Amino acid sequence: MSKVNNEIAVQDRKEFGKCASRRSRKSGMIPAVIYSKGKEAKAIMVDADAWKVLAGHHVQMVTLVDGANKTAALVKEVQFNHLKNYVQHIDFLEVDLNADVTALVPVHAHGDCLGVSRGGILEFELHEIEVVCHPDHLPEFIAAEVTSLDVGDSLHVKDLAMPEGVRTDLDPEAVVAHVVRPKEEAEAPAEAAAEPEAIKEKKPEAEAKK
Structure with missing residues (x-):
């Protein structure tokens, strides 16, 4: 059961775009966004190693720690590059700890x-x-x-x-x-159709009545 104690350190993301995201991932950080009701979305970066530990436990709720600020959030979406085996981006949703999610x-x-x-x-x-x-x-x-x-x-x-x-x-x-039930084996092919009756050969005209 979640007790919202899965803390993970984050930091503000100041550079954007594919090149910036690529640099972030090479430095061991994952681009992410915190969405909040009634607030502007906040771009952040998450430590890839720390996230890997949490992801291994299939957590749904996390506490995002940015210095003295802590934000309880729901993991909404994780974009994964299956070909190169790395996390591309994470979406978090800030939650009110006094309301249902x-x-x-x-x-x-x-x-x-x-x-x-x-x-x-x-x-x-x-x-x-x-x-x-x-x-x-x-x-x-x-x-x-x-x-x-x-x-x-x-x-x-x-x-x-x-x-x-x-x-x-x-x-x-x-x-x-x-x-x-498992799919039954295909029915055996129907028996070959009965051979048609042999066509009687027509006697050649030369064998007319003798």
Whole structure:
């Protein structure tokens, strides 16, 4: 559960553009922006090594520390360069610690699925769900208990055990995951059609009645 104590040092960003961003990343900093309701967005830079540590724990809430100033923020978007394996940019959203926040939280399967042991395939329809809670209660993930799911069974939003102080406004009947049968092997090709009857050869005119 988030206690908004994932502190990470940041500093103001004074240079902009692709070249400036490239220089920032080469120096070990990640360009970022803090968005705040009713305020202008603030451009900052985040230490890449410090961010890597936090990202490894899949944090949703962080405390951005700029000298004596601390800002509680929600990680809204992380732009990642998959080809070169580095973070390009991060968007943060400042939050009011006295008000609820709305955030997307990943759904993780929990338990050994019965249906899978019987040859079924566990498929997730929702890999993350939107939750509403106080910043202190924002979970890193929502556990989906799949142990008792048999082939043909489904797990719905209403079946999720939400952590204390956390709710979702999604349709309770929405399917989170289900266990399906594996695709059956293609049917054997139809038997070759019966050979057509042999066409009787027409007797040559030379074999007319003798």
